[in-house]
Amino acid sequence: MRPVPLQELRTRTVPLRAGALLAAVAMSLAACASSAPSAGSGQPAPQTSDVMPFARALQTVPSPDPRVGLGAGLFDAEEAIWNLRQVAFMPPPDEFLGVTNSDLAFTGDYAIQGNYNGFQIWNVSNPAQPTLEIGFVCPASQSDVSVYRNLLFVSGEGMGGRLDCGTEGIREAVSHDRLRGIRIFDITDIRNPQYVGNVQTCRGSHTHTVLEHPGDTENVYIYVSGSAQVRPEDELPGCVAASPADDPNSALFRIEVIRVPLQNPELAAIVSSPRIFNDLVAPPTHGLAPDDIREIEEARARGAFIAEVMGQTFVLPDQFVRPMLDSIVVRRGGTGAPTAQDSATLRAALPQMIAAMAGAREQGDGPRPGPTQCHDITVYPAIGLAGGACEGYGLLLDIRDPVNPVRIDAAADSNFAYWHSATFSNDGSKVIFTDEWGGGGQAKCRASDPMEWGANAIFTIENRQLDFKEYYKLPAAQTPVENCVAHNGSLIPIPGRDVMVQAWYQGGISVFDFTDPNNPVEIAFHDRGPIDPDQFSMGGSWSVYWYNGAIYSSEIARGLDIFELVPSAFLTQNEIDAANTVQLDYLNPQGQPHYAWPASFALARAYIDQLERWQGLSAEEIAEIRGSLVSAEVLSGAPQANMLNRLATRLDGNVAGSRDAARVRLLADAVRALAAR
Amino acid sequence: MTQTRSGWLLAATALVVMTACATGTGTQPATPADAAVRGTPGGPDRATADMEALYRARIDSARSRFTDADVEFMTGMIHHHAQAIEMAQLAPTHGASGSIQTLAARIINAQDDEIATMQRWLRDRGQPVPEVHRMEDGRVMVHTPGMQHGGGHGHAMHDMPGMLSDEQLASLRAAKAADFDRLFLTLMIQHHKGAVIMVHDLFATDGAGQDEDVFRFASDVQVDQRTEVARMELMLQALPPAEDLQ
Numbered sequence: 031m032r033p034v035p036l037q038e039l040r041t042r043t044v045p046l047r048a049g050a051l052l053a054a055v056a057m058s059l060a061a062c063a064s065s066a067p068s069a070g071s072g073q074p075a076p077q078t079s080d081v082m083p084f085a086r087a088l089q090t091v092p093s094p095d096p097r098v099g100l101g102a103g104l105f106d107a108e109e110a111i112w113n114l115r116q117v118a119f120m121p122p123p124d125e126f127l128g129v130t131n132s133d134l135a136f137t138g139d140y141a142i143q144g145n146y147n148g149f150q151i152w153n154v155s156n157p158a159q160p161t162l163e164i165g166f167v168c169p170a171s172q173s174d175v176s177v178y179r180n181l182l183f184v185s186g187e188g189m190g191g192r193l194d195c196g197t198e199g200i201r202e203a204v205s206h207d208r209l210r211g212i213r214i215f216d217i218t219d220i221r222n223p224q225y226v227g228n229v230q231t232c233r234g235s236h237t238h239t240v241l242e243h244p245g246d247t248e249n250v251y252i253y254v255s256g257s258a259q260v261r262p263e264d265e266l267p268g269c270v271a272a273s274p275a276d277d278p279n280s281a282l283f284r285i286e287v288i289r290v291p292l293q294n295p296e297l298a299a300i301v302s303s304p305r306i307f308n309d310l311v312a313p314p315t316h317g318l319a320p321d322d323i324r325e326i327e328e329a330r331a332r333g334a335f336i337a338e339v340m341g342q343t344f345v346l347p348d349q350f351v352r353p354m355l356d357s358i359v360v361r362r363g364g365t366g367a368p369t370a371q372d373s374a375t376l377r378a379a380l381p382q383m384i385a386a387m388a389g390a391r392e393q394g395d396g397p398r399p400g401p402t403q404c405h406d407i408t409v410y411p412a413i414g415l416a417g418g419a420c421e422g423y424g425l426l427l428d429i430r431d432p433v434n435p436v437r438i439d440a441a442a443d444s445n446f447a448y449w450h451s452a453t454f455s456n457d458g459s460k461v462i463f464t465d466e467w468g469g470g471g472q473a474k475c476r477a478s479d480p481m482e483w484g485a486n487a488i489f490t491i492e493n494r495q496l497d498f499k500e501y502y503k504l505p506a507a508q509t510p511v512e513n514c515v516a517h518n519g520s521l522i523p524i525p526g527r528d529v530m531v532q533a534w535y536q537g538g539i540s541v542f543d544f545t546d547p548n549n550p551v552e553i554a555f556h557d558r559g560p561i562d563p564d565q566f567s568m569g570g571s572w573s574v575y576w577y578n579g580a581i582y583s584s585e586i587a588r589g590l591d592i593f594e595l596v597p598s599a600f601l602t603q604n605e606i607d608a609a610n611t612v613q614l615d616y617l618n619p620q621g622q623p624h625y626a627w628p629a630s631f632a633l634a635r636a637y638i639d640q641l642e643r644w645q646g647l648s649a650e651e652i653a654e655i656r657g658s659l660v661s662a663e664v665l666s667g668a669p670q671a672n673m674l675n676r677l678a679t680r681l682d683g684n685v686a687g688s689r690d691a692a693r694v695r696l697l698a699d700a701v702r703a704l705a706a707r
Numbered sequence: 708m709t710q711t712r713s714g715w716l717l718a719a720t721a722l723v724v725m726t727a728c729a730t731g732t733g734t735q736p737a738t739p740a741d742a743a744v745r746g747t748p749g750g751p752d753r754a755t756a757d758m759e760a761l762y763r764a765r766i767d768s769a770r771s772r773f774t775d776a777d778v779e780f781m782t783g784m785i786h787h788h789a790q791a792i793e794m795a796q797l798a799p800t801h802g803a804s805g806s807i808q809t810l811a812a813r814i815i816n817a818q819d820d821e822i823a824t825m826q827r828w829l830r831d832r833g834q835p836v837p838e839v840h841r842m843e844d845g846r847v848m849v850h851t852p853g854m855q856h857g858g859g860h861g862h863a864m865h866d867m868p869g870m871l872s873d874e875q876l877a878s879l880r881a882a883k884a885a886d887f888d889r890l891f892l893t894l895m896i897q898h899h900k901g902a903v904i905m906v907h908d909l910f911a912t913d914g915a916g917q918d919e920d921v922f923r924f925a926s927d928v929q930v931d932q933r934t935e936v937a938r939m940e941l942m943l944q945a946l947p948p949a950e951d952l953q
Contacts, residue, residue, distance in 0.1 A: 128765025
């Protein structure tokens with residue numbers, strides 16, 4: 031009676047290709063040989079290296095992609111998995127089966143999984159043996175969940191959500207039994223959630239974000255993003271669907287900020303409705319991708335005419351240039367073909383002509399369009415910033431005053447349909463915005479769909495401004511019967527790297543490295559075939575997050591999947607071990623935590639592995655450093671500290687000569703922290 | 708004239724309950740912890756086939772919760788989308804600028820997929836399914852088998868908010884290059900705003916939009932098209948003033 035024993039799943043585990051495997055073996059042998067002399071007699075033998083240079087690791091990417099052509103099935107679909115191990119799969123309990131599973135939040139040993147029928151609380155103290163603590167029936171879409179201490183917050187947006195958690199729905203277009211907004215539960219007793227209150231909002235709550243304000247120990251804040259239509263005023267007084275120009279109380283063009291008094295959560299209420307979108311006049315697209323810049327530079331070298339229009343660089347097409355040149359010929363009273371002098375005249379006059387055109391545009395006192403709401407806001411209190419994914423814009427917000435977030439930059443992108451969510455790099459120097467093109471209910475990863483559409487856009491943040499770098503989209507084409515587009519994910523705390531795991535609905539989950547924002551690289555994945563081979567059926571991973579060593583994926587139709595990373599050409603066991611030293615008390619992925627790594631030998635070894643992978647130090651130096659660490663590990667007390675401090679000092683000396691000085695510095699700091707333990 | 712398929716719903720619910728009882732999980736668990744299901748080896752588990760049967764029954768049951776207003780919305784929106792596709796298909800042959808061609812390609816891709824979604828929704832519920840035909844001359848015709856030409860209520864379809872009149876369509880067909888760009892944006896903004904109004908009207912109707920698929924779809928249409936309207940208004944502002952084109 032075991033329905034889905036993992037070892038019996040029709041799984042395509044992707045092996046290293048033979049060539050790559052040989053290369054790996056050869057590498058390890060070489061590492062052994064080179065490190066042997068430095069080991070010295072009487073010292074423990076240094077570990078062999080299984081680190082593959084990055085360029086060679088790229089050649090281990092499975093080809094053809096095993097995700098293409100997977101067999102269909104609800105609970106028996108064929109699966110492809112690469113550089114991950116599935117440790118558990120839990121179908122939903124009966125009350126939730128066949129009803130959409132949505133977002134996840136975590137507290138202590140528990141994973142809380144939203145469902146349009148309520149929420150499920152899983153005990154994941156052993157991720158390989160999860161157990162259900164409770165399935166709590168209280169219907170509302172989308173049941174986006176967050177936790178803060180003893181409180182659980184649940185979003186309600188759909189028409190059928192009832193204040194009394196009843197399952198009968200609500201038929202009337204206007205009803206005082208309807209809940210659209212935030213439900214608040216006390217989960218002090220995890221098996222017995224107590225419904226303590228609601229906050230009703232004009233557009234319901236599609237998603238929400240919990241924000242802790244440093245220094246305010248008595249309250250927690252919730253940013254509510256509502257995207258559905260505004261409720262009738264008869265149902266919720268004060269809700270105005272008219273545009274702000276017609277009525278300043280409009281429920282459009284704003285987010286809602288709820289303050290929750292932690293001692294009296296039933297008194298939670300809206301405290302402000304910041305209009306963070308007002309007068310948004312962002313350019314119609316963000317800056318150019320490096321490839322585009324290269325193209326323009328090549329065109330410039332060819333002598334093409336280049337124009338700056340509204341902050342954007344364009345190569346002027348011939349059909350645009352020719353009449354301008356002709357008019358210059360006419361103006362000087364000449365005839366025939368334009369001369370080189372005419373070209374020079376045009377080149378000199380071009381900026382002024384463009385400015386005149388732009389000026390003429392500005393005179394037109396047209397509407398100032400902008401987004402009417404955010405889909406989702408990711409707050410990163412550690413750096414005082416939030417990323418707002420707001421319809422046609424990605425916003426950068428200053429949230430140091432949580433009640434009054436201030437927009438500091440905005441990006442738009444003609445390739446983006448709908449800015450959906452944001453994830454910052456741990457150091458806050460990059461932010462990834464996702465485009466949920468088609469709303470998640472459409473197949474947008476077909477071979478025919480452009481890789482820039484329904485993708486992630488990776489930005490760096492320089493001087494608090496967004497600077498576009500590159501797109502990343504699930505690289506495996508999916509079938510037309512699988513809903514697929516960029517969706518929710520979180521960082522995995524691999525020290526020294528920016529690694530994210532992300533849900534792509536029925537495209538499965540994809541782990542990718544965006545340390546180099548210009549070259550994001552996929553390093554692991556899991557995917558199932560479609561639910562139904564013949565017709566479109568909603569399913570797939572709604573969201574996937576790393577939490578305390580495991581990767582949890584909420585599968586819309588199938589349940590809860592739990593994975594662990596396995597070492598690969600892209601990731602060593604040391605890096606995984608170091609990531610797993612990060613322990614969180616709770617996690618709401620839209621309230622991004624700052625990862626800090628406690629001192630550990632794994633952390634130091636992770637940095638060493640990375641220095642080898644990206645050739646930041648010579649093979650000899652790396653072998654010697656590894657040897658020193660091995661020697662130090664068997665010591666204890668002052669001798670160990672002394673040895674580690676000597677190593678750290680030595681590493682300080684390596685910084686200047688390294689191609690990867692920053693990482694050598696990280697390593698030196700990690701070794702010094704180890705000595706100070 | 709709204710009516711839920713309550714008989715259907717009752718039957719489906721009964722089926723769900725019976726299936727649940729037959730799965731071996733038995734009656735409702737005494738304590739929530741007993742509801743635990745284990746997919747990993749070693750624990751008592753429900754059979755995959757039983758779970759799948761319950762899943763299907765619940766999906767079917769959810770499909771029975773719709774009203775005439777939902778059907779009218781989905782049917783009408785297929786016609787509405789078809790006209791957007793007809794407009795967008797003109798871009799490549801009418802000298803549209805690169806950005807307008809990209810926008811048009813996106814509109815075709817998005818609305819093609821949404822039409823398929825709406826057709827599937829209607830088919831799953833045993834409703835007449837309008838078919839969309841692209842004619843050689845560039846027109847996009849909607850025909851519902853078993854109904855008279857034009858979907859049986861062609862005139863009503865023209866009355867939907869935002870639909871272009873025959874004169875507007877003709878003027879768009881006649882426009883070229885920069886004139887086309889301007890007219891295309893202006894008319895597509897009108898057209899998209901109409902779709903947003905249709906969503907508003909749907910939710911103002913008792914019983915409508917309760918179906919999860921309709922709610923999600925209508926909300927997405929509202930959000931996507933309003934986002935696109937905002938983008939198109941920016942593009943329109945960025946066009947050179949019309950008098951310069953003469």
